[in-house]
Amino acid sequence: MQVVLISGLSGSGKSVALNLLEDLGYYCIDNLPATLLQQTVSLLRSEGHTRLAISVDVRGAQSLPALPDCVSRLKSDGVDVRVLFLEAKTEALLKRFSETRRKHPLSLIQPDLTVGECIVLERELLAEVADLAHRVDTSELSANALRAWIKQFLALDQSRLTLIFQSFGFKHGLPLDADFVFDARCLPNPYYDLALRPLTGRDQPVIDFLEAETTAQTMFADICHYLDHWLPSFDRDNRSYVTVAIGCTGGQHRSVWLAEKLAGRFGGDRQVLLRHRESGTV
Known part of the structure; x- marks a missing residue:
């Protein structure tokens, strides 16, 4: 079984990545708490699914500290786990939020924070996740370029640097x-x-x-x-x-x-x- 975990900053392209993986035939789940990761993978594995794509990000902030251990245990069980972390410069993220007029997820939890402050806090909360992952800076990337880079990532032999x-x-x-x-x-x-x-x-x-x-x-x-x-x-x-x-x-x-x-x-x-x-x- 192959599991692709998608994480990263809000506005960095996670939806583009998840949509691509769905088009490639992956069973996709958005915004899964990290504490449910092993249980979910086990259930879908028993149902015959072989390729999963799961988004784990700041919307489930309370469960994020459990993610490194969950990834380690899945790998011990023979699961091919690939972690993709998308990020972008603050200026690029601010522009994207301004263009879409969407609220930052953390502003729903802490309404007194500006978008810029939410981005700073999100980087801090996701720092340990980034250390686990293949990081991609999407600041200057088009959606098509990001899709191409993700396809490259999926073809890698994970046993080699x-x-x-x-x-x-x-x-x-x-x-x-x-x-x-x-x-x-x-x-x-x-x-x-x-x-x-x-x-x-x-x-x-x-x-x-x-x-x-x-x-x-x-x-x-x-x-x-x-x-x-x-x-x-x-x-x-x-x-x-x-x-x-x-x-x-x-x-x-x-x-x-x-x-x-x-x-x-x-x-x-x-x-x-x-x-x-x-x-x-x-």
Whole structure:
């Protein structure tokens, strides 16, 4: 049996995720208290269900402390449990609440809190859940890009550490889901070549431009050396995911090239995901 637990901040895309999983044939339950998780999985398993998607979030705040133990026990019972945590920057969440005119769930419990204060409190309440999960920052993602990333997530071998390389643009903000951030803004910028400006780091002329730069090759080698040295420690710590974010100014040229090159370098030996945040592609 496979169980996908969806959690995260209100307004970060949990409904998009749950609807996608329902379309993919998962039996979906929204807003289940964590204390009922094992009982629910056992019941549905006895009825022959093999794929479940369950939303567990701040609406069941009182039961959230029980979630880590529940997940551990389900895994001990042989259940393939995958925890997906969606989050977004406060500015993006405030904009989404303003556009939809919906109330934040915590404001129903504490009416004196503003939406911004509710978001801060929600981050605190969900911090331990985020530590269990594969985190995705949806601040700059379209719904279609999020659906594509979730499909990637479902295809992973959970017994192996997943190394995620993600390009991004600093002018759009740091990704919340990054474990390591490397800054490629010091490298020569193809943007200033008018012929290269409309291209990305996946296009051959940009690749040729950066491959010819000694500083770009040195940065690539240094990041490889760092990851080669430290990734075994994450393996020993039984980490499921490590996200390496590579940033440049706009997230189109240097960071994309580096992320692609690093994914190729580590993809032979490790389970690798490649993501380009600013274009929403994989």
